Amino acid sequence: MxxxxxxxxxxxxxxxxxxxxxxxxxxxxxxxxxxxxxxxxxxxxxxxxxxxxxxxxxxxxxxxxxxxxxxxxxxxxxxxxxxxxxxxxxxxxxxxxxxxxxxxxxxxxxxxxxxxxxxxxxxxxxxxxxxxxxxxxxxxxxxxxxxxxxxxxxxxxxxxxAGWGQGHRRFLLGDASTRAYETVETEQGVRILMNAPKQPDGPPIRDGKPYSQIAHLAESVLPFVAIDEALRSEGFCAPEVYAADIDSGLLLIEHLGSGSFLSPEGEPVRERYEEAARLLAAIHVKPWSEEICTSADAKHAIPRYDRGAMMIEVELVTDWYMPYATGRPPEASVRGEFLDAWNAVFDRLENAETSLVLRDYHSPNLIWREERQGLDRLGLVDFQDAMIGPAAYDVASLAMDARVTIPAELERAIVQAYVEARTAAGPFDRSGFEEAYAIMAAQRNSKILGIFVRLDRRDGKPQYLKHLPRIRAYLGRALAHPSLAPVAQFYRHHGLLEETAA
CATH class of the missing domain: 3.40.50.300 (P-loop containing nucleotide triphosphate hydrolases)
Structure with missing residues (x-):
């Protein structure tokens, strides 16, 4: 045989x-x-x-x-x-x-x-x-x-x-990342299986490091377990981990529900987004240790959302989005102009408030639990790439939801709900927050433009291109803040906010 x-x-x-x-x-x-x-x-x-x-x-x-x-x-x-x-x-x-x-x-x-x-x-x-x-x-x-x-x-x-060998397995989610999720059902109920095998590092692209290390992407399921335990210890609704094989990249976790942030017609529900903003405010007033020792005595150091990580993400614009939008890769001088513009903007984050950044805090990763109260009303399910960085980042991720069109009026309401909750909790620098919010909104939406084009051109997933008009609109809103003038000038000069026929 x-x-x-x-x-x-x-x-x-x-x-x-x-x-x-x-x-x-x-x-x-x-x-x-x-x-x-x-x-x-x-x-x-x-x-x-x-x-x-x-x-x-x-x-x-x-x-x-x-x-x-x-x-x-x-x-x-x-x-x-x-x-x-x-x-x-x-x-x-x-x-x-x-x-x-x-x-x-x-x-x-x-x-x-x-x-x-x-x-x-x-x-x-x-x-x-x-x-x-x-x-x-x-x-x-x-x-x-x-x-x-x-x-x-x-x-x-x-x-x-784990005692669930007779469970009926069904595909739940898996597309844009290396992780996949299943439901596992027995007479005991339903649990979630996370399948996230360690991926080989890509080629070194800067200082001998691959993109994943520079951008501080999780390379095993340990960060998920560590951040999960930290969130749960502070009373936030993250799933219980019932079984873990860190080396194999397998977790069996609690099923928090399937409540959506959208109406049956697919529209964003204001109450739920505002509640999610208030939950972020509760996260941001907590002190977070940068090193976590899990219940299994494993240690995880939460990485810093440093300039290197922010810059390598926005460079997805010049690597992927600009060739798509203009029909040709940018020349070295244009790349230099792009980096100079962003460096000038990132300088303004030096005194920005920092906290735990969950990194993908938007509707696909938030579970609405209608019947629950307080912090238990919102389930958190995607935070393995969490970092310590500008607190405003997750607010921008929520208020400019990459998968759902958030009108400008609703965006303002979401941000206001966050600001009111922070103000009620103690001293809060609203002006500093608003500047950091605009910068991180521009940074995140720039990154997403590049990622969605990369998913199409490199990975053969053209369905992501349908989101580009929404992301360009969000980016245009963020670039209106005076602090982003250098980046706004670059984007407009090169036509990056216009619809492309490519």
Whole structure:
């Protein structure tokens, strides 16, 4: 047997269904999975479990495509289920449009041997055999697909060690970052699985360091655990961590709910954004240690949101957004002009108030808990990249929500709710805050312009480009503050706030 192959014992029908769920979390567009085995081996049971898991519907009708040959499902990743048992001749496979199906999703094929050599290369080959009253699956395939499946099986093992091995796994979230989230459900309830394996460092780009280190991005799940414990110790609603494997990058955490900051029509709800602003005020009046020792005696030093981190983020404008907006990369002299403008602005942050900066404090990462009161009314779920930096940053992140259009009037109301809460709590430098708010709003929205273009051009995710008009509008608001005059002049001179046809 191939030494790289996997062997999985499937003791009963339930184990086969759980294995189908494990495979579903490893599937990617373009995968072709061959399901091999004799009649009654369990190929259709496995296919059904996989499709139902992808659909998030355990009761989804999944008929066997024995007579239709192909059954397609428009899911998170489209899935095409083929049963070739009745294929009369391998040449008939051409009529099914396999290449087109592979281009639009993933393919599961039962009885693939009936197609001879007419199928594309398989990502995974799963052979199921009966062993007495149980089954055994042998899995081989392409190294990348096998690695994904091994990771999914490692997650199942982690859940088993945590007492949740029989949990039903469903994809929850995962796109723009290296982290992915699942729900895990048993009779005990629902929990969240965070899957955040340590990523290899990218190439050094400055002072021998990769982008992730300069920008102080979390390189393991330890920062999440540390910041989580710090927030919870101060009474804020962050999820309890039930099980952790720091080395593997796996956490099983509390499900805080699914309450949105948006109305059923997709509009921002003023009350919720204002409440989130008041919560930030409560965070910012607390003293935060820059080194955290967790309950497991692990130490995490919260990084400083220093000039190097701020600058490497805004340079995403010259690296990605300017070539997109102007059709050509900027010359060295233009880059120098850009850096000079931002350095002049960053000089003004020298005396800005600093606090714990959660970094992505906006609607996708905030859970509205209608039935709760006080600090428990808002759940916090994304803070592993937290730093110590200008307190105004998170206010700007909230009031200029990257994923939701916040009208100028609502932005002012959100900021006012924060200012009133800070003023009520003690001495507060409103003028200094307003300057820092404008600077960090311009910095953040500049960074996002570059990130969204990078997601399109480098990562093949054009859906992020639809957000650019909103981000440009936010940036225009921020640049109106007098302190940003050098940056505003640069952006306007180079046409960076205008709509592009690129």
């Amino acid at each position: 191939d030494k790289s192959a996997l062997e999985i014992a499937l003791g009963d029908e339930a184990a086969t269904q759980l294995f189908g769920e494990d495979i579903s979390l490893a599937v990617r567009p373009g995968d072709l999975i061959r399901l091999e085995g004799d009649l009654g081996a369990g190929k259709t049971t496995l296919a059904r479990a996989l499709i139902r898991a992808m659909a998030g519907d355990p009761d989804l009708e999944v008929p066997s495509p024995t007579f239709t040959l192909v059954q397609s499902y428009e899911l998170r990743i489209p899935v095409h289920h083929l049963d070739l048992y009745r294929l009369a001749d391998p040449d008939e496979i051409d009529e099914l449009g396999i290449d087109e199906l592979a281009g639009s999703g993933a393919i599961l094929v039962e009885w693939p041997e009936r197609a001879g050599d007419r199928l594309p290369a398989a990502s995974l080959i799963i052979r199921i055999e009966q062993e007495g009253g149980s089954r055994r699956a042998t899995v081989s395939g392409e190294p990348a697909a096998l690695a994904r499946l091994r990771r999914s099986l490692a997650i199942r093992s982690f859940l088993r060690d």
